[in-house]
Amino acid sequence: MDLLTRRYTVIFPFNSDGTQVLLGLKKRGMGVGLWNGFGGKPELGETIDKCARRELKEECGLEARSMQHVGVLLMKSTTSGQVEVFVYTAKDIVGDVIESDEMKPKWFKVADLTYKDTYKEAREWWPTMLQGNKFVARFEFVDAAITSKEIKHVDAKQLALLRSSAIGP
Numbered sequence: 244m245d246l247l248t249r250r251y252t253v254i255f256p257f258n259s260d261g262t263q264v265l266l267g268l269k270k271r272g273m274g275v276g277l278w279n280g281f282g283g284k285p286e287l288g289e290t291i292d293k294c295a296r297r298e299l300k301e302e303c304g305l306e307a308r309s310m311q312h313v314g315v316l317l318m319k320s321t322t323s324g325q326v327e328v329f330v331y332t333a334k335d336i337v338g339d340v341i342e343s344d345e346m347k348p349k350w351f352k353v354a355d356l357t358y359k360d361t362y363k364e365a366r367e368w369w370p371t372m373l374q375g376n377k378f379v380a381r382f383e384f385v386d387a388a389i390t391s392k393e394i395k396h397v398d399a400k401q402l403a404l405l406r407s408s409a410i411g412p
């Protein structure tokens with residue numbers, strides 16, 4: 244990652260049988276008014292795994308007893324530069340869901356997801372994640388339009404390599 248790339252995590256909690264996913268409506272900052280998983284930027288020296296757990300707890304009150312790193316998004320945009328997002332899922336979660344100053348959480352049936360009010364690229368890669376695949380997804384944007392996309396299935400080893408090089412700024 245070069246110095247101009249912004250790195251984030253995003254984590255999607257599921258109910259025990261995987262039929263529902265908890266999304267949060269962003270209340271401020273980047274992505275305000277959009278539904279997404281829970282996440283943000285790593286703190287100084289924080290690993291990407293620790294960042295994912297911390298952001299989950301801070302933004303919706305849940306703790307992941309276990310979580311899976313399932314993907315990486317690599318995005319280039321003419322307006323907002325380069326972004327790298329490490330994507331996690333968590334099916335073994337504990338705690339009570341709470342609304343935070345950043346996110347208003349709500350459970351959605353996976354089968355009924357419409358992608359209304361989500362990031363534009365969500366409808367491209369969420370289905371890959373929801374089917375349980377591991378992936379690296381690349382998107383290029385000119386202004387707000389997606390001009391190029393590629394979603395590659397990868398294995399756990401390839402993801403571990405990408406993750407091992409990722410430590411907070």
Ligand SMILES: Nc1ncnc2c1[nH]c(=O)n2[C@H]1C[C@H](O)[C@@H](COP(=O)(O)OP(=O)(O)OP(=O)(O)O)O1
Pocket residue numbers: 251252253254272273274279280281282283284285318326328362
């Ligand atoms: N295209 C794009 N750009 C930036 N961020 C994202 C996307 N697609 C996404 O899914 N995301 C995700 C990545 C993060 O989970 C959030 C953005 O994080 P943000 O809320 O800005 O980071 P925090 O560290 O929580 O922010 P503050 O606490 O500083 O407000 O969207």
